[in-house]
Amino acid sequence: MRELLALLPRPSHYLGTEINAVHKQPSSEMLRMALAFPDLYEVGMSYVGQKILYAAVNAREDMWAERVFAPAPEAAAVLREHGAALSTLESDTPLDGMDILAFSLTHELCYTTILYMLDLAGLPFWAAERDQGPLVIAGGGNAANAAPVAPFFDALVVGDGEEVLVEVGSVVLEARREGVNRQALLARLAAIPGVEVPAMAQSEVERRMVIDLDAIPFPTQPVLPFGKVVHDRYSLEIARGCTRGCRFCHAGMTYRPVRERSLPVLQRLVQEGLDATGFEELSFLSLSTGDFSMLETLFAQSYARCLEEQVAVALPSLRVGSVSEQMMGLIARIRRTGATLAPEAGSQRLRDVINKGISEEALLRHTEQLFAHGWQSIKLYFMIGLPTETEADLEAIFDLCQKVRQTAGKQAKRVQITAAISPFVPKPHTPFQWQRQLSCQEVRERIGFLQDCFRHQKGYKLRWHQPEMSFLEGVFSRGDTALAEAVSLAYAEGDILTSWAEHFDLSLWDRVFAACGIEPEHYLRARDLDEPLPWDHIKTGVSKRFLQTEYRRALAEKETPDCRYGACRACGACNFNNHSSELRQQAARAEIRPRINSAEREAQLPERNWERQNLQEKQGHFRVWYEKLGPARFLSQLELQRLFERALRRADIPVTFSAGFHPMPLLSFGPALPVGVQSYAEWFNVFVRQSGMDPDTVGERLQSQLPQGFRVLGVQELSLGKRQSQAVAEEFDLQLHVPADQARLWQEHIQAALAQEQIRWERKTKRRGWQIEDTRPFFEEVAQVSPQEIRFVFSWREKYVSPLQLVRLLLPEARLDQFTLTKRRQIMDCQETSQQVEQNLL
Structure with missing residues (x-):
């Protein structure tokens, strides 16, 4: 692919020369693995799971993990025109030359894109047709029911992947040395806890679980993307699992129990990660970040540095009331990254049905604090089509938005409330896996009802997920192997990148289902509680009996308290305190229990002086001359600016920031050089807030942080004036x-x-x-x-x-x-x- 870079759209997405990308010298004794993400670069480079796997595999000297993403359709056309195969980014090796091709299954609408990538690699789609070439495997959240695509894979990894993927690689290396055939290799893989081999009958497959997060490394040197990606920040996983028990949530059920990283480890990961990346935003990541037991102390440990370096702190996945007002005020002092809350339902009755566990009073108290600290817009996530939903529940969505806006007080006329609506999709391994999903027509009618509620209302926005996309997601969410033929035919008809609105076409799928004799409504129907399900053989740790109990409690509008703070409900995830775990193979080897730092949240942040230096101060001004040759010529001007901003941070050069709501580093460039043009004579100017800095030192520090193709030629000291x-x-x-x-x-x-x-x-x-x-x-x-x-x-x-x-x-x-x-x-x-x-x- 690399020889075609000049012809590819966004060529920087195919370079593989980013900072922190791993390059090794391949050998016949080394296992070669391609981590394949079935979506575009800007989506895949945001996925923390791939970063974790990339670091885990590359920590082994005898293994090399590289990346590959789905190319844009225009790029695929160039590859086909020139007879070039889809290749890895780091070494430009065609995928058919790898030992393992490992896909991430993150959502149901990526399935045809998997075949798109196999096609561009020249590999057969069906596992039964591959008797040589790389093992094609997959993991990720959807591996807990991968039946609709299982016939395409040699093996599936269920659960946490960083340990089991290395084990799979070791088994493949051993099999290669011993010269065993493919069938014998698959039999060895099936014996690994967490691995399913679709071609072999396995009565049970246990979800693989990492019990102690401190015992496994977390990547503090992730590959830094060229250009803007969906989540462009240093995302630090602070915990796994959630015990809140939302009855619609697949991850909340399948990733129990809660496991937290310890504060000393997290403090080290924050420092190392910001040092190695230069990101301007830090995100504490988990299923429910606000439930992290020592969040206040973790925030305090990180805040001083973030304040000093203008690094925003993002706390995604926050529950109402999980962040103190003091923390909220401190976050606002750096940079407000947006406020998003997920009440999920408008009425308290329906929130009780889904076991959301938040009250209207707590929600309004939370939004009042947000507005008091300067936030001017709030997004509220809701689902429609939830079990037992009525017209009154839909009306309650707009009523709740009005109440939220009123908490802004005198500023209410200036604030913006956005209601984001998603159709409910029943997921496997949840209490609602037996529930019916609404048809497209029913969803459209409910969206129309909400449009009438919001119409002509200033200060409110209503956005919604396409009902047709949710319909297709629902078909595959609870699908079986009979759908694999439809996936193959849909790709043949041109379906790829299905989660992108511009590529989505439900009429194509209607034709495909008809041609395959499939009635999609069959997969959306309600199921009997004793009906066999395609995913019954997958043991996630939560028992089917527990899910059935929760389903009945939902219909009775009964809440189930979080077992973290209340009584154990014997869901099956743990094996301590005389409880038995569904994960029998792993429970026999280790005690599976919640790993948390404390039983109760801290009352408040420690008292500290949070003052920072003046980031707008101008004490020096430099012009950095540099050359950009070879792969560097394929970066755009916007990509160059982001690259140098982060390189200056990593080089510990104290850049001056602008004033205003979103302070930015004071860098200025000459006229933008077109993508694909090289240069021996480029420059940018930068103000610094430290006096007496030596130009040579600035150049040396910066050079150490630049990727392949860049060389600092020298640094000029300039006057502090704007005209240069x-x-x-x-x-x-x-x-x-x-x-x-x-x-x-x-x-x-x-x-x-x-x-x-x-x-x-x-x-x-x-x-x-x-x-x-x-x-x-x-x-x-x-x-x-x-x-x-x-x-x-x-x-x-x-x-x-x-x-x-x-x-x-x-x-x-x-x-x-x-x-x-x-x-x-x-x-x-x-x-x-x-x-x-x-x-x-x-």
């Missing part, structure tokens, strides 16, 4: 990568174009529509250096135009992989060239 020298002209080399006869022809085209009085550029602008511009004045000098190299000097005295666009006006038929454009020097308005600057600095 700029380029009035730049010299570029155009290197042609075509046969000699074609190069001569192109040279003639260029000379002919330059001989004209005008070089017309017809372009469309937003304000004036189509415009024609003469670009001939931009070509100040042109010289032929060799038969395949031309040198240009472009003048920017009037304005800046993309040098790549100017070249393409001369060679409109040339592909981007047929030439390289490189900036050699800049000519500044102070009559100095970048080469003279570099010589002075050196």
Whole structure:
């Protein structure tokens, strides 16, 4: 793939040269594993699970885990046109050359994208058709019922993956050394707790569980993405599991018991993670972050540094009332990252049915505090179609939004309340797994009812998840192996990236289901409590008897208190205090019990002085000259800015920040260099808030934090004024990568174009529509250096135009992989060239 980077959209997503990416020297004794995420780079690089697995496997000297994501459709078209296979990012190795291809199953709408990636890799879809090549395995939340895609996989990993994936790799290495066949290898894998081999009959498969989180490493040096990703922050997992007992929640049921990392370990992980990443946001991650028993102390340990370095602290998955008012005020002092709460239902009655465990009074008290500390918008998540829901419950959604807005007091007219609506989808291994799911028509009717409630109401927004997507999610959520044929046919019909609205087409699936003789409504129906289910053989730790009891309590509108603070309900997850666990293989080897730091929450934050230095102070100003060559040329200007901001943080260079609601580092760049263009003479300016910093020290520190293709040429000390020298002209080399006869022809085209009085550029602008511009004045000098190299000097005295666009006006038929454009020097308005600057600095 790497030789096609110039032709790929967003080429930086296929480089594999990010900071902290792991590169090893492959050998015949090494196990090669591709961690495959069936979605785009910007989604997959946000997934903490893959980061954990990447670090766990790469900690072994005899194993190498690399990454691969689903390419955009435009990129896939380029691969197919050139006969190139989908490859790993780190080493550009085609997937059929790996030992293991391990997919993450994070949601039901990724299933056809798995086949899309197998197809681009040239691998058969069905496990029964693969007698050689890599083992194709999968894990993740959906592995607890992977029946609809099980025939595509050689093995499935159920539960926590970091230990079992390394065990799987070890078994594969051992089998290779012994020369055993594929069937014998699969039999060995089936003997590992947590591994299901679909081709073999296994009466039970236990969910694999990491019992002590402190005993396993957490990646403090995650790969830093090029460009913006969905969750662009350092996410630190502080706990696993939840015992709140929400009856709709798959993760809350299947990841019991609660296991927390200890405070000393978390303090170390915070420091190491921020040092190694330079992220401007820290997120404490768990199923219910507010339930972490020592959250106040953890926050206090981290806050001083975050305040000092303008690092925002995000607390996702917060329950109402789980954050003290003091903490709320401190978070607001750094940067408000948004307030999202999930009451799930509008009425208290329905919240009791789903066992949400929060009261309206507590919710309104929480939002009142948020508004008092400066938040001006709040998003509330609700589900519709929950068991026993009535029209009154729907009306209660808007009523609750009104009450929340009123808690803003005098500011109520200025605040924004957003109600985000998702159709309820029954999930396996939950008390509602037997419940009926609404049809698309029923969901549309309920959304229409809510639209009427919210219509013409200022200060409120109503957003909703597409009912058609939830319909398809529901089919596969409780599906069986009969759906695998539909997945295969849907991919053949062109379905990929199904979770993206622009790619989703339910009519395609309607045709596919009809062709396969499948009635999708069959999977949405209510189930009898004693009916066999496709996932019954998967033991998550929570017993079916407990789920049935919770289902009956839901219909009786009875709450079940959190066992963390109340009586044990004997769900089956634990084996201590005379309780038996459903995870018998693992319970026989270790005591499975909640691992928490304390039984009660702390009362308040420790008293401390939370003052910080003036981050807007300007004590120094530098211009950093650098080159960007090879893979670095494929980064966009926005990606460059983010890269340097984080590199400066990691280099411990105290950058000055702007004032305002969202303070930003004070960096300024010259005109943006187009993606794909190299440069020996780039620069950016940066203000620092520490006086007396040595320019050479700044350059040395920064160089140590830059990825492949970047080199700091030198650092100039500037005045503190805003007006600094700029380029009035730049010299570029155009290197042609075509046969000699074609190069001569192109040279003639260029000379002919330059001989004209005008070089017309017809372009469309937003304000004036189509415009024609003469670009001939931009070509100040042109010289032929060799038969395949031309040198240009472009003048920017009037304005800046993309040098790549100017070249393409001369060679409109040339592909981007047929030439390289490189900036050699800049000519500044102070009559100095970048080469003279570099010589002075050196």
